[in-house]
Amino acid sequence: MNGVAARTRARELDRQRRWSVVRHVVARAAVYAVAAGAALVCAAPFLWGLVTAFVHDRGGPGASGGPIRTGRAPTAEHVRFLFRSTPFPAFVVNTLIVGSLVAVVTLALALPAAYALARLNRSWGTPARMAILLVYLVPPSLLFLSFSRIVATLGLADSFWALVLVYPTVTVPVSVWLLTGFLKAVPVDIEEQAMVDGHSRLGAFARVVAPLVFPGVVAVVVLAFTLSAGEFAYALTFVWSNARMPVSTGMPARLGNGDPLLWQSMQGGAVFVAVPLAMAANLFLDRFVAGVTPHR
Amino acid sequence: MRGEPAGSERVGAAVKAVEARGLVKVYQGARKERVRALDGLNLTIGHGEYLVLLGPSGCGKTTLLRTIAGLEQPTEGEVHIGGHLANGLPPRLRRVAMVFQSYALYPHKTVRHNIEFPLKAEHVPRHMRERKVRWAADLLGIPHLLGRKPRHLSGGERQRVALARALVREPAVFLLDEPLSNLDAKLRATTRDELRRFQQEIGTTTIYVTHDQDEAMGLGDRVAVLDAGRLRQVGTPRDIYDEPADTFVATFVGSPPMNLVSRGDRLVGFRPEHLLPAENVAYDSRVTMPLRIDRIEYLSGDRHVYGSVTRIGLETRVIARLPATVITPLTVGETHEFAVPADRLRFFDAEYGTRTAPVRIGG
Amino acid sequence: MRGVPARGRPRAGEKARLTDREGFLAWAFLLPSVVYLTALVAAPFCLTVAFAFSDANSAAPSYRFAGLRNFRAIFRDDVFWRALGDTLALTGLSMALVVFFGMILANVLLADFRGKWPVRLLVLLPWTTPVALSAISWRWLLDSAYSPVDPILRDAGVLHGGASLLGRPPLATASVVAVHVWRLTPLAAVILMAGLAAIPRDVGEAARLDGAGFWRRLFGVTIPLTLPVIVVAAVFGAAVTFADMAVVRVLTGGGPGASTQVLPALAYHRGVEDGDMGQGAAIALFLFPLLLAGVIGVLRAVRRPEDANDGEADGEEP
Ligand SMILES: Nc1ncnc2c1ncn2[C@@H]1O[C@H](COP(=O)(O)OP(=O)(O)O)[C@@H](O)[C@H]1O
Ligand SMILES: [Mg+2]
Numbered sequence: 001m002n003g004v005a006a007r008t009r010a011r012e013l014d015r016q017r018r019w020s021v022v023r024h025v026v027a028r029a030a031v032y033a034v035a036a037g038a039a040l041v042c043a044a045p046f047l048w049g050l051v052t053a054f055v056h057d058r059g060g061p062g063a064s065g066g067p068i069r070t071g072r073a074p075t076a077e078h079v080r081f082l083f084r085s086t087p088f089p090a091f092v093v094n095t096l097i098v099g100s101l102v103a104v105v106t107l108a109l110a111l112p113a114a115y116a117l118a119r120l121n122r123s124w125g126t127p128a129r130m131a132i133l134l135v136y137l138v139p140p141s142l143l144f145l146s147f148s149r150i151v152a153t154l155g156l157a158d159s160f161w162a163l164v165l166v167y168p169t170v171t172v173p174v175s176v177w178l179l180t181g182f183l184k185a186v187p188v189d190i191e192e193q194a195m196v197d198g199h200s201r202l203g204a205f206a207r208v209v210a211p212l213v214f215p216g217v218v219a220v221v222v223l224a225f226t227l228s229a230g231e232f233a234y235a236l237t238f239v240w241s242n243a244r245m246p247v248s249t250g251m252p253a254r255l256g257n258g259d260p261l262l263w264q265s266m267q268g269g270a271v272f273v274a275v276p277l278a279m280a281a282n283l284f285l286d287r288f289v290a291g292v293t294p295h296r
Numbered sequence: 297m298r299g300e301p302a303g304s305e306r307v308g309a310a311v312k313a314v315e316a317r318g319l320v321k322v323y324q325g326a327r328k329e330r331v332r333a334l335d336g337l338n339l340t341i342g343h344g345e346y347l348v349l350l351g352p353s354g355c356g357k358t359t360l361l362r363t364i365a366g367l368e369q370p371t372e373g374e375v376h377i378g379g380h381l382a383n384g385l386p387p388r389l390r391r392v393a394m395v396f397q398s399y400a401l402y403p404h405k406t407v408r409h410n411i412e413f414p415l416k417a418e419h420v421p422r423h424m425r426e427r428k429v430r431w432a433a434d435l436l437g438i439p440h441l442l443g444r445k446p447r448h449l450s451g452g453e454r455q456r457v458a459l460a461r462a463l464v465r466e467p468a469v470f471l472l473d474e475p476l477s478n479l480d481a482k483l484r485a486t487t488r489d490e491l492r493r494f495q496q497e498i499g500t501t502t503i504y505v506t507h508d509q510d511e512a513m514g515l516g517d518r519v520a521v522l523d524a525g526r527l528r529q530v531g532t533p534r535d536i537y538d539e540p541a542d543t544f545v546a547t548f549v550g551s552p553p554m555n556l557v558s559r560g561d562r563l564v565g566f567r568p569e570h571l572l573p574a575e576n577v578a579y580d581s582r583v584t585m586p587l588r589i590d591r592i593e594y595l596s597g598d599r600h601v602y603g604s605v606t607r608i609g610l611e612t613r614v615i616a617r618l619p620a621t622v623i624t625p626l627t628v629g630e631t632h633e634f635a636v637p638a639d640r641l642r643f644f645d646a647e648y649g650t651r652t653a654p655v656r657i658g659g
Numbered sequence: 660m661r662g663v664p665a666r667g668r669p670r671a672g673e674k675a676r677l678t679d680r681e682g683f684l685a686w687a688f689l690l691p692s693v694v695y696l697t698a699l700v701a702a703p704f705c706l707t708v709a710f711a712f713s714d715a716n717s718a719a720p721s722y723r724f725a726g727l728r729n730f731r732a733i734f735r736d737d738v739f740w741r742a743l744g745d746t747l748a749l750t751g752l753s754m755a756l757v758v759f760f761g762m763i764l765a766n767v768l769l770a771d772f773r774g775k776w777p778v779r780l781l782v783l784l785p786w787t788t789p790v791a792l793s794a795i796s797w798r799w800l801l802d803s804a805y806s807p808v809d810p811i812l813r814d815a816g817v818l819h820g821g822a823s824l825l826g827r828p829p830l831a832t833a834s835v836v837a838v839h840v841w842r843l844t845p846l847a848a849v850i851l852m853a854g855l856a857a858i859p860r861d862v863g864e865a866a867r868l869d870g871a872g873f874w875r876r877l878f879g880v881t882i883p884l885t886l887p888v889i890v891v892a893a894v895f896g897a898a899v900t901f902a903d904m905a906v907v908r909v910l911t912g913g914g915p916g917a918s919t920q921v922l923p924a925l926a927y928h929r930g931v932e933d934g935d936m937g938q939g940a941a942i943a944l945f946l947f948p949l950l951l952a953g954v955i956g957v958l959r960a961v962r963r964p965e966d967a968n969d970g971e972a973d974g975e976e977p
Contacts, residue, residue: 010380016386034767039781045796052805112688120685134954137698141923141947145930145939146706171698172692201684230789232905248789253908258894270796274788281787282780367864388870400861404883414869
């Protein structure tokens with residue numbers, strides 16, 4: 001090779017090498033910047049809520065000065081107020097009861113349905129899976145008016161049993177979709193082995209398959225909880241007594257009058273509800289992604 | 297001896313196509329354990345050479361290719377391509393093309409667009425692109441497939457498309473990662489010949505990775521045997537077979553593998569086809585040993601004799617492969633005198649497995 | 660062998676049980692869900708349609724056919740048209756932003772970096788928190804005596820006088836969009852993560868070896884391969900956004916001056932608060948065509964891109 005040409009090329013490559021180091025550093029920095037920025041923006045209202053839940057009340061709306069009066073130690077007064085003097089604990093209990101019951105109903109309906117769609121090869125399997133998922137797209141806001149009539153007819157008006165009855169229409173379709181993904185990931189061999197060993201199809205399902213999709217089951221429980229805690233339209237329409245409301249409608253309803261003391265307490269309440277739900281979801285995020293991924 | 301590491305070969309005035317110097321690649325596996333996929337590897341490949349990299353799976357073959365291609369950065373060591381240091385350069389500047397084990401075709405693009413993609417990335421003008429796509433497609437005999445999508449191609453066709461895509465860029469080096477492993481046995485044999493012919497036509501430096509010794513021995517100008525991230529031996533297929541550098545190469549290459557008999561601080565090795573009934577071996581320089589026969593298999597005319605030998609060392613189970621021309625009657629259970637020509641014996645260090653000088657064995 | 664004759668043979672005496680029959684099991688397993696969903700989705704839907712053509716109201720729960728009267732009434736109503744337009748605009752704008760930010764976030768969450776666990780936890784907050792609570796927190800952050808944003812905007816001259824952030828029409832609308840984007844981006848990111856993770860690693864690396872830079876890989880490989888998942892994420896997000904009434908109700912209450920009114924909130928207002936169920940149902944029904952469009956979108960998207968436009972002449976040029 002020509003010596004001069006080789007040296008020129010070597011210099012050019014050196015330049016490229018330095019340039020790619022710079023690009024790498026910039027890319028890493030961008031990842032960290034976006035991650036930090038996203039975390040901050042996503043948490044912003046809750047962070048602010050958390051701060052204000054522990055600062056002293058400034059003495060009524062309209063007072064001048066910054067949003068927080070500095071120089072005073074944090075106070076637990078608002079949090080105490082929240083748990084002692086507001087219906088917040090009742091809201092939380094209602095939400096927990098509704099969430100648990102909905103999770104149970106969802107599993108009872110969705111697990112067998114998902115199994116039928118994943119395993120028992122019927123020609124209508126795929127269309128049925130699609131149809132069930134599409135039900136998820138029917139919004140509560142389209143149905144709540146007629147539901148309020150149905151609920152009244154059934155004598156469930158102003159009772160959280162109405163929510164237990166109706167919420168699975170939201171949770172079952174997604175859960176069927178998710179569990180079908182999980183079940184398809186369980187090798188058929190394992191189940192056939194159980195059947196060769198003398199179990200019926202049903203026995204094989206209960207004894208071998210169900211334990212293997214346990215992570216999927218837990219993911220569905222988390223999802224059912226999150227969806228039913230977050231639902232708004234039905235809860236607003238069916239339940240109007242304070243003592244029976246879940247968190248999602250109870251808190252906004254109590255805040256209708258703009259008492260800042262109550263507001264500050266409620267910010268603490270929002271964080272109190274938000275963080276456990278996010279923790280549960282975070283634990284199962286990878287499983288969730290795995291369940292959503294199409295199996296090719 | 298040819299078994300010395302290639303890096304210490306005399307690097308003459310000619311610039312080598314690819315050079316790896318002291319490559320180490322440590323992967324941080326799951327649960328924090330470390331995997332040393334490459335462990336101080338030296339390798340030199342000349343221009344236009346067809347080097348086959350042979351080794352069991354998990355020995356670091358793919359890692360080496362990916363490090364040369366720039367998809368992985370080595371933990372230590374240097375990669376030189378065309379005489380220039382390539383460390384830190386992104387893949388696109390290295391002028392290497394790689395055919396992945398899975399072929400990695402773009403599933404949403406037609407064959408034409410697959411082949412065209414590298415040219416578009418280099419901003420080649422349209423009429424040039426068309427000419428080159430046609431040229432590559434003609435060379436590989438796939439012009440009729442240009443309008444199809446990868447899903448509608450057979451394994452062999454996909455492989456050609458992957459080759460065509462690698463070809464159009466006119467790379468300095470081809471890296472082929474087990475390109476035949478996804479094909480059925482019959483197709484594999486014909487494709488192997490085609491690949492070789494094709495490389496001779498183009499003359500591009502090629503590193504071909506395989507775990508299949510027949511493929512390796514049949515294809516390479518030189519074969520490099522890799523184990524646990526280290527290069528065990530580089531040499532012609534004949535060297536690798538006849539003059540293995542250590543016990544790993546001796547037992548990995550050849551089927552059935554070389555017999556090894558422990559004798560003091562040495563291992564005595566001989567190939568099954570050289571272990572014959574004594575009456576079939578020239579009397580003057582041979583080493584005899586009694587073989588107690590356990591089992592005899594008839595495989596396409598050859599007899600494979602399983603049994604244990606004594607006298608030349610510790611009692612050891614060995615295999616003898618008798619060609620159809622050897623008609624000595626043998627029965628299971630009997631002990632028969634077998635022999636190996638003395639110049640067919642290979643000696644290895646019992647502790648390190650490396651090749652040592654021959655020792656005299658009486659008899 | 661001879662001692663246990665019954666073991667070796669199929670137990671002929673015992674009939675194949677019902678639980679061994681696949682056809683029966685398939686139905687038995689699927690039927691409860693199908694019955695449940697039919698009863699509680701299809702039936703109320705038909706009832707909604709029936710209400711829309713009636714003069715039902717909460718005071719007199721009798722049913723009388725009223726023809727198109729409800730529809731004529733809402734067509735004459737400016738608030739309805741405003742709400743329809745706002746719902747569409749809100750949804751469209753939100754989804755464009757959600758997909759854009761979701762793609763970025765998904766890529767970042769798939770990358771390796773230190774402190775991933777807390778970042779993921781915080782990023783999931785908007786999705787898992789009940790939307791009404793999020794809206795409360797946002798309202799507190801944006802528009803209250805304690806808002807840190809308010810004084811900043813005043814200093815910057817964006818806000819002046821007595822009006823607060825959520826009291827100014829364009830800013831109120833922007834806030835509603837922002838909250839929707841904030842809430843749905845994590846969900847979209849999770850769905851897109853699944854899509855991105857499904858791209859074979861080799862294919863992305865082949866593109867790097869082929870000399871493609873970041874943008875060409877993004878537009879030539881990544882986006883085409885994740886397009887179905889992108890559509891699914893967008894449609895699901897859109898379904899959630901356009902049917903949502905919580906954000907608007909809590910954040911702005913539809914105000915100021917009906918400038919942020921959306922169809923579901925309007926339906927609730929007319930149907931429940933004003934007690935005119937007929938009109939409420941008629942308004943809610945307008946969600947249906949949009950829903951149908953979404954369904955069709957999903958159905959087309961789940962067809963694999965590898966299959967689409969097969970054998971078509973190549974005309975595309977970057
Ligand atoms: N990304 C990775 N992370 C951790 N370990 C890896 C990774 N890639 C490869 N390895 C490990 O490195 C070793 C060599 O792998 P590879 O080069 O793929 O082997 P080969 O191609 O020869 O079969 C194996 O033990 C493998 O498990
Ligand atoms: Mg490999």
